[in-house]
Amino acid sequence: MYQYISQQYEEKDFSHADQREGELDHCTFTRCRFKGTHLEEVTTTGCHFIECDFTGALLNASIHTGSAFTNCRFQGSNLFVTKFVACKMVGSDFTGAQLDGITLQGGDWSYTNLRRANLSKQDLRGIRFVEADLYEAILEKAILKDADLTRAHLAKARLKGADLRGAKMDGVDFKSLDVKDARMDIQQAVAFIRSYGAIVN
Structure with a gap:
């Protein structure tokens, strides 16, 4: 030692x-x-x-x-x-x-390359992932509450069962995500719906 x-x-x-x-x-x-x-x-x-x-x-x-x-x-x-x-x-x-x-x-963890990383079931609350490369990352059942995912590259990321409530997701392409069974707050749900062209009043 x-x-x-x-x-x-x-x-x-x-x-x-x-x-x-x-x-x-x-x-x-x-x-x-x-x-x-x-x-x-x-x-x-x-x-x-x-x-x-x-x-x-x-x-x-x-x-x-x-x-x-x-x-x-x-x-x-x-x-x-x-x-x-x-x-x-x-x-x-x-x-x-x-x-x-x-x-x-x-x-x-901003601007990190975490492509295809397996972070399933991780408690990642409050972590900054600004513009991080999370392409095809496995985030199933991960806790991402209050994390900062601003402009993070999440194409083909697996978010099934993840908790996204309170996470900042400005600039994220929701259409590229697998969010089945993920937990979202109202603001995220509206952004998700709008990404498919819906008009929310």
């Missing part, structure tokens, strides 16, 4: 290193590489990861609280039972990442 406090790293290559079970407290990593790095059970608090590459990294059971991962790459990384609490993930790419058992509590 190791601990880094208030450390700063720029363009450092941690690829394929064994960095598991560490504690990172208010550290900053800029354009660092963590390709294939073992980061199982790592905890980060108030850290900043800027344009870092986590391709193929193993982050299983890691916990991140108040940290920021901006414009980072997580392609093919393993995030099994990873927990993100009030984290800023703006612009990060999760293409092909293993997200089973992941927990998202609050935070800002």
Whole structure:
């Protein structure tokens, strides 16, 4: 077990290193590489990861609280039972990442690439997904109450049984969604009906 406090790293290559079970407290990593790095059970608090590459990294059971991962790459990384609490993930790419058992509590996931991500049954209330790419994402029975889905790309997303009440959905193409059994508020229901050309007085 190791601990880094208030450390700063720029363009450092941690690829394929064994960095598991560490504690990172208010550290900053800029354009660092963590390709294939073992980061199982790592905890980060108030850290900043800027344009870092986590391709193929193993982050299983890691916990991140108040940290920021901006414009980072997580392609093919393993995030099994990873927990993100009030984290800023703006612009990060999760293409092909293993997200089973992941927990998202609050935070800002705007402009992220979550294409085809399985987030079914997740409690995603209050999270910002502004202009996030959720194409073909599985959001069945997810709780999206009060989430911000403004202009999110939700084409072919599966929202069956999801709770959308209170979510901001300005600019969302309702005709591209599968919302069978989803729970909507009145404002969303009206927007949904109008998207099919109905006139609501």
